[in-house]
Amino acid sequence: MDLSLVAKYDRPIPRYTSYPPVPFWTGAPSPSLWAQGLAEHYDPLRGVDLYLHIPFCQELCSYCGCHRVITKNLARQDAYVEALSKEWTSKIQNAFNGQPPRINSIHFGGGTPNFLTPENFEKLLNHLTQGGKSAHFIGAVEVDPRTIKEEHLTTFKKLGLSRISLGIQDFDDRVQTEIKRIQPYPLIEALFKTLRSLNFESINFDLIYGLPAQTEATIEDTFAKVLTLGPDHIAFYSYAHLPTKLKNQLLIKENLLPRGVDKFKLFLRARSLVKASSYVDIGMDHFARPGSPLSKAFLERRLQRSFMGYTVQKSNILIGLGASSISASPVAYVQNEKDVKLYESLCLQGNLPHTTGHILSPQDKEAETLIQDLMCHGDVRLSESQKSDIQNHLKEDLQEFIKDDLLHFSDDQMILTEKGRPFMRNIAALFDHHLRARQGAATGPRFSQSI
Template structure:
């Protein structure tokens, strides 16, 4: 049961990825109050202290620009920037700790970027020890990092393992040399296999591969070859993302043209091929884009109903407080979001003034919180229970009826459930719950295509 071409054509529209609600373009940053944000953060942490908090650290530096990348990066070969940046990240963390003014319990740390393995192992050690200073690591905590296979050394792996890291995610994207050339992302199968072997030997228990479909020059032949090579290495998780082509936001994507990209039915065929290949090897389809082996914590979370989605993607746990440190990082207190300044120089300047480097945010209203729960449940559980007497339920149901007619969702009284075909259109389904998007006329300029 796979989508047909008419569905693909109909639903291939600009759509958010729903790592938050409201999505960032619809935050009310003009009325955002940083003091109220901190007050909400502290209150949420106080109420949920037993759950601990999550830390995301954005390490933006890369030696080379990957032209497909939509992340906030700083390209440099000067590794002298490492120590200075870490000093400021730890300074930002001290401000947050002082604002919370309680014992800090850490449930999760994730290092993203950029390229975290741009940093020397000794500097990563200083960063992590600084984050953990005076805090408590919760039993069963999850520490993970993103790694470039071509520059991740055994020393990186050993250093982070001794600090409590048991998970890593390898950014592969594609193994085809022609595709790698256009996206300027070069690593060999041998690079990946080396890191895999060393990580397993050291004791890492969960290794993820990031793969992307919809990249320039990809065909079913090249994608099949990439996935076959990936599956032979047997990672615990696979993230199979749709390439987001947004050159009006990321000019680096202009290295290739739209004519180089598989689109529409051709692009969806790549996803279906990959999904089928991955599924035949025993991986569970976990939400949107993510697959996990039985026994992996993400797999267990999907089965138990505890799967969560945040700015880092899918997670096997929910912590009400997520604090993002570093340039462009986003923090989440459930009823409020805040995003940091996006340039390194301005980040340093604001911290030198003793202030949090927050540039924008959004404080959720009651309606926002209900809709956020609806969208999270659809993304993570594949079903939504409508809240009784919620003012816009009728409008949501009305927007979902055409999707029901197309076989994407099913209704059972006040429960809405995604169908097997509908899993390929989760972003479109969530749009029906997105009241702010429905009231906007800007989605075509803001978001990438759903398929």
């Protein structure tokens, strides 16, 4: 790998879990337009995807970039679960004429979903799936290994929440101290064995590179442990350090952060180790074991991307429930109120808790398809007008990518090279007309570095 490319391409770029990215949204649709969009596009055979945001965590991790509230008061969950149930009831009334829709998938994210008791999970699941589950229903939960209880796991199995994601981040003691998240390897090893013995369908590990005190040696040691356990999926995120926006990150010691080439080498080292253990590089920051749900979807060109990352089976409607959650339909995006207390009071009064959003233009939808194809399959097919648009406006950028061997371009097809895969975000930005329109502007949204 030519490491001079890191300095050339390491710049702030969206992660493209949606298009347009949230900072480029122009305003929420009216409640009636939003509901009409759902009613028109709902297909009972495809069902709807649900995302539930559980914002509570008992302790603060200093690197955290998620939307969360730190509290040890477990009783706070009751009002929140009540609000989630009310929000679902309002959405059924508004968008589905009182007829609960069929559910294709449910994803619990956080914060820490296992802040909720097993009883509350059961109560919520029963309420959410009144309209039935699709035949290939997928249930997924993000889990904090430090606080998960065995009763949670047996309840998850019973409820069909069979895909588990563990927040690992790093196994090195020093790194764990620096990020204020202590979870010794034996704890993870024991949890992993329990999950395997309960036959969960897939286990994902979240890890991060670019954390304070990480070196190539600590990464090698962390990945030796990861590969000994052998999760089905590995998400290896680039640490997004935005301390002016995320005040908790002021606790991170800047002088210990690996940056630029040093940070990129951590990614390359881990990537070579996981690939040597036959994991498939399925897309941005994600690796999957052969035979796992994501690697099969990748090989069969079924892989898709949503706000929650890579997925195998996405409906055209995503309904987000909970503070800060995002909903998506072919018509528009909406985001819920982020403040937990305000969110709860809006739901308890029977109001939709939407605050912001974006009505999708035809140009947005075209760009969304191109970015999805690039990030999920590593190639895109361009129409004549898309080709001439790129050649007219972005000839120089395109030529640089081709010269650096990141991209092959022939006729109407663009194909990422092996060398180009880590620079996927930069190449996706070719299709981002909102980013292009803001280039050169003195102020604007802040994105994390692409490397």
